[in-house]
Structure formats: structure tokens, C-alpha cells
Amino acid sequence: MxxxxxxxxxxxxxxxxxxxxxxxxxxxxxxxxISTFRDPNGLWNRYSGGASGGIMGILKRHPEAANELFSEMLQTFKSCAxxxxxxxxxxxxxxxxxxxxxxxxxxxxxxxxxxxxxxxxxGNLFRFRCLDCAQKKHFPKDELFSFVENILLNIKQFSIAWVMPYLPSCECGGKMRPDIVTFGExxxxxxxxxxxxxxxxxxxxxxxxxxxxxxxxxxxxxxxxxxxxxxxxxxxxxxxxxxxxxxxxxxxxxxxxxxxxxxxxxx
Structure with missing residues (x-):
């Protein structure tokens, strides 16, 4: 009360x-x-090694979990308000x-x-930053959701080399990455x-x-x-x-x- x-x-x-x-x-x-890392069913205890290193740390240790992780995140952000x-x-x-x-x-x-x-x-999950010129672009949610859905149709296990061709392109011709802070950044x-x-x-x-x-x-x-x-x-x-x-x-x-x-x- x-x-x-x-x-x-x-x-x-x-x-x-x-x-x-x-x-x-x-x-x-x-x-x-939106669940936190420390929820009872959060990332700390759902994968061996916990969430040390965040999402990228989990994907590095469990690349086969990429589709599950990204699908779950997509549905969460589609439904949250x-x-x-x-x-x-x-x-x-x-x-x-x-x-x-x-x-x-x-x-x-x-x-x-x-x-x-x-x-x-x-950072912001709906903003991307160019790896070459550092220009930033905020994507409409529907556009970003479609982008992730396209990746999920093809992804089997995660690697940086695999995902690079799917990243959006900047006006300068460089590739853009999500403008979020991962562990160590x-x-x-x-x-x-x-x-x-x-x-x-x-x-x-x-x-x-x-x-x-x-x-x-x-x-x-x-x-x-x-x-x-x-x-x-x-x-x-x-x-x-x-x-x-x-x-x-x-x-x-x-x-x-x-x-x-x-x-x-x-x-």
C-alpha cells in the first residue's frame, strides 16, 4: 500500500x-x-556462465542460442509500451x-x-551507428522489427562475420551497428x-x-x-x-x- x-x-x-x-x-x-538480467528467469541463470559479458557474451558462449534470444527480444519489444x-x-x-x-x-x-x-x-536499441563515419540513425520501430525478422529467417548460429552482411548501410557506404553499449565499452x-x-x-x-x-x-x-x-x-x-x-x-x-x-x- x-x-x-x-x-x-x-x-x-x-x-x-x-x-x-x-x-x-x-x-x-x-x-x-522487459525482463532484467537479474530476474528469476533472467539471463544471469538461463545460460551457463550467466550474463557475464551481456548479450554478446552469451552469444559468444552459446552461438546456437542466437535465434531463441533474438526472437524473444523481438516479441518483447513488439509488445512493450x-x-x-x-x-x-x-x-x-x-x-x-x-x-x-x-x-x-x-x-x-x-x-x-x-x-x-x-x-x-x-545507448538506444532503435538507433544505429556507422562503423566507418560514426553517423547515427534512428530507425522507426516497425522498420527495425522487419529488419530483425529477416535476420531470424536465416540465422542458425551467431557470429560477427555472419551478421555483417545483414547490417544496414550508412550513406557513406559503411555498415551500421546497433548503438548500444555492450560490456567493456x-x-x-x-x-x-x-x-x-x-x-x-x-x-x-x-x-x-x-x-x-x-x-x-x-x-x-x-x-x-x-x-x-x-x-x-x-x-x-x-x-x-x-x-x-x-x-x-x-x-x-x-x-x-x-x-x-x-x-x-x-x-
Whole structure:
């Protein structure tokens, strides 16, 4: 059950802040049906060796699982949509409180819900980057789904050499790869995200374990710079002890209540 006192306290904190920044992790997307690595049926325990190295690590150890993995991902992203938590973040931006979102998710759901200023530390599944000129292109979802379906008709087991001919071509003639961060690669937009953190006076943390770096260092930096931290999570994370307010529960249930309370305060 949502604690009304905490809803009121969080609403007041947001209203009295000059610059709120959202910080979201896989738990927010999980509420839209996208499983996390650490789910009971997640990638950590479905394949030997766990998810060390992420998707690419699994494909390297289990190339025969490529069709199963990609088919599952395709169906997941075809059926998922923004949940009430995503829309609540967008509402806070429209109301003028939330200045930006820093997310570890690459599913584009914040943008689909209407958020305009989103920093994607781990990239975006619907954007490709040229391997030659580094130009980026965002693909419409239906176009990308058709592209993946075409690959699935032919794939038997995964290898970089096998998949290269199927990658889309850039205007320069080079091949384009998904613009997502795989294990061992540098995160995206870290400088921009760090600048947002330095300017915020309140960070709204949702759906993250606080275990993936360098992303997990950003709330710590915000706290060091004097910002207050509000966390919404079903369970305590490694960041909870640093937070000024912790609201246990799902983002999609709690954040809309906070938005509603703020709207009532403004009337």
C-alpha cells in the first residue's frame, strides 16, 4: 500500500526544488514487460556462465542460442509500451519540475511516453551507428522489427562475420551497428549526464540496483554536490542508505500518485 505521508513528502520536495533530474534503471522497464538480467528467469541463470559479458557474451558462449534470444527480444519489444511510471516522468517535465532523465535503459520508452531530454548511458536499441563515419540513425520501430525478422529467417548460429552482411548501410557506404553499449565499452553521454548531476538539487531515482558503474556513481556525485535524493524501488538498493526519502514500491504505482499530489498542491 502506498504510504500517503511519503507521497506528500516527496511531492513537497519536488515542488520546492529548482532542478530535478530523474535517474532510472531496468526496474522501470521491467514494469513494461522487459525482463532484467537479474530476474528469476533472467539471463544471469538461463545460460551457463550467466550474463557475464551481456548479450554478446552469451552469444559468444552459446552461438546456437542466437535465434531463441533474438526472437524473444523481438516479441518483447513488439509488445512493450510505456507504463504509468514513464508517463509520470514526462508529466513532471511538462510541469516544469523535471529538467532531464538519465537512464540506463535503451528501450526508448521514456521518449515514447513524451520525455524530451533523455540521456541514454547505455545507448538506444532503435538507433544505429556507422562503423566507418560514426553517423547515427534512428530507425522507426516497425522498420527495425522487419529488419530483425529477416535476420531470424536465416540465422542458425551467431557470429560477427555472419551478421555483417545483414547490417544496414550508412550513406557513406559503411555498415551500421546497433548503438548500444555492450560490456567493456564506454558508456554514452556521460559528460552531459555528469553536467546535469552537478546542476540538480534533487535526483529522483527509480528502478535501479545501484550496482552498475559508472552510472551508479552519478547519484553519489549528486549527493556530494548537495542534492537531495528520493528513491522509488520495490526493494532497497545500494543507494538507499544515501537517500533522503525512500518509497518502497513500483514506479508505475507511486510516481503517478506523486504527480497527482503535486497537481492538487498547485490548484
Amino acid at each position: 502506498v504510504n500517503r505521508d511519503k507521497i506528500f513528502e516527496a511531492s513537497a520536495m519536488i515542488r520546492h526544488s529548482r532542478r530535478v533530474v530523474g535517474f532510472t534503471g531496468a526496474g522501470v522497464s521491467e514494469e513494461s514487460g 510505456p507504463n504509468p511510471g514513464h508517463y509520470a516522468f514526462a508529466d513532471l517535465e511538462k510541469m516544469g519540475y523535471l529538467k532531464s532523465i538519465i537512464t540506463q535503459n535503451g528501450d526508448n520508452l521514456h521518449q515514447d511516453a513524451g520525455s524530451l531530454k533523455v540521456f541514454e548511458l547505455h 564506454s558508456v554514452h553521454q556521460l559528460d552531459e549526464a555528469t553536467e546535469e548531476v552537478c546542476k540538480c538539487d534533487l535526483m529522483l531515482i527509480s528502478g535501479t540496483s545501484g550496482m552498475v558503474y559508472p552510472a551508479a556513481a552519478l547519484p553519489v556525485d549528486a549527493k556530494k554536490n548537495g542534492a537531495k535524493l528520493i528513491e522509488i524501488n520495490p526493494n532497497e538498493s545500494t543507494l538507499t542508505a544515501r537517500c533522503d526519502l525512500f518509497l518502497p514500491g513500483k514506479t508505475g504505482e507511486i510516481l503517478p500518485e506523486i504527480v497527482k499530489e503535486i497537481q492538487e498542491m498547485r490548484e
